[in-house]
Amino acid sequence: MNRPVLINADFSRLLVGESFSALGNVLFDTTVVLWIGTVLLRGSSYAPAAVSGVLVCVAVGTILVAPMAGVLVDRWNKRRTMLVNDLIRAPLVAVLAVVVAMHPGVLPVQVSLALAYAVVLLATASSQFFRPAYFTLIADVVHDDADRARATGMLQASATTAAIAGPPLAAPLLFTVGAQWALWVDAATFLVSFATIRLIRVDPAEAEGGTDAGPGGLGFQLVAGLRFLAGNRVIFALTVAVVVATLGTGAINTLDVFFVTANLHVSAHWYGALGMAEGVGALWGALTAGWLCARYADVRVFVGAMLAAGLLLVAYSRARSLWPAVVLLALAGLANGWVNTAISPILYREVPRALLGRVISVVNPIQQLASMFSALVSGWLVSDLLRGFDVSVGSLRLRPIDTVFSVCGLLFLVAGLAAGVVLPAPGSPGVRAAGRGRPARCRGRPGRRRRGAPRGAGGGR
Secondary structure: OOOOOOOOHHHHHHHHHHHHHHHHHHHHHHHHHHHHHHHHOOOOOOHHHHHHHHHHHHHHHHHHHHHHHHHHHHHOOHHHHHHHHHHHHHHHHHHHHHHHHOOOOOOOHHHHHHHHHHHHHHHHHHHHHHHHHHHHHHHHHOOOHHHHHHHHHHHHHHHHHHHHHHHHHHHHHHHHOOHHHHHHHHHHHHHHHHHHHHOOOOOHHHHOOHHHOOOOOHHHHHHHHHHHHHHOHHHHHHHHHHHHHHHHHHHHHHHHHHHHHHOOOOOHHHHHHHHHHHHHHHHHHHHHHHHHHHHHOHHHHHHHHHHHHHHHHHHHHOOOOHHHHHHHHHHHHHHHHHHHHHHHHHHHHHOOHHHHHHHHHHHHHHHHHHHHHHHHHHHHHHHHHOOOOOEEEOOEEEOHHHHHHHHHHHHHHHHHHHHHHHOOOOOOOOOOOOOOOOOOOOOOOOOOOOOOOOOOOOOOO
């Protein structure tokens, strides 16, 4: 029997809410950066530093709040946690919209900037409660491994679509009708998210987390989650793979604009074409990953996609003209879409529900740190240590940026090979399904056992 396209009614509501939420997030991020850089501090010498302060607020809010937020979410009702967070973040964004709408001179520039930082920091901190609750709620409304892969793929696709469409929408809104309208739209998306999540019906026994969150206080339970992450070889291997992937993509995101001019020998205006190609590839990867996981098993998809991404990044580093680079980056985005989607069903299967919030809330800050580290180190390598580096080995010419990109691709390959050794083979004895103690099966061709499905660790705002 064919499955419904959107799996079930509760997941459909979750998907609608997340689609609006993801678009609002991109509008918010783009609008705040553009407003600070081009309106509030127009012509100021410290505008770039002020824009980077937004990224610092996001990093601080994530790293400081996420680990403890995961412990609390494991204790709380997941649906109620998401509803409360939507009602917290909507007025936060509305406050910033009011600040932005004020006539210049009503507030000192420093006060307006401080208020923007405060809203970004508080909204980010609140999101650390929303994300693990959201990730757990997916498991509560979607039960089959193959369906979880499909669900994660659709949610990933909605987020990728928002990432592609959001900036082109935010910039015209800011420069035609004002930044405040983009922020009002974002505030409204939280209310749409609230309305759709409120319609979701979950078994109260499943929605509550307090009774199975574990003994001891918050610190004890946080340590229990860390011990589980470090002691479970599957989850540890996935975490290492995610960190390696983040190191690679962080370096590429930092240096790609310079790669366009120095290695591809075209104008920096073409940088946007590469970003769009990668986004389209990631979108297609997210949409097709569920089918691949059902047919070939999520572990195989994850390992194969890591290896493919590594090979494609090495090939991309050797590109010397624009259109081959566009094709290679689109294919790398496709592989990354598969990686991001295939992680989720593995996590659902391996992590007991009582620990999901803690595990997700530890993985997210680790990713944030890896991204920051990658950006700093790759920038330092190209600007200082590898400055002037130009070596030829036969017909192979190595220069700073393409060397860094090649190393990123090799890291993907090493992580993929290691994951292939560590992760249990599909159908192997003792593999659990979603932490419920039964063999994992996906509905594919009759008679074949599947293993069933992440961005990877957590979605939502």
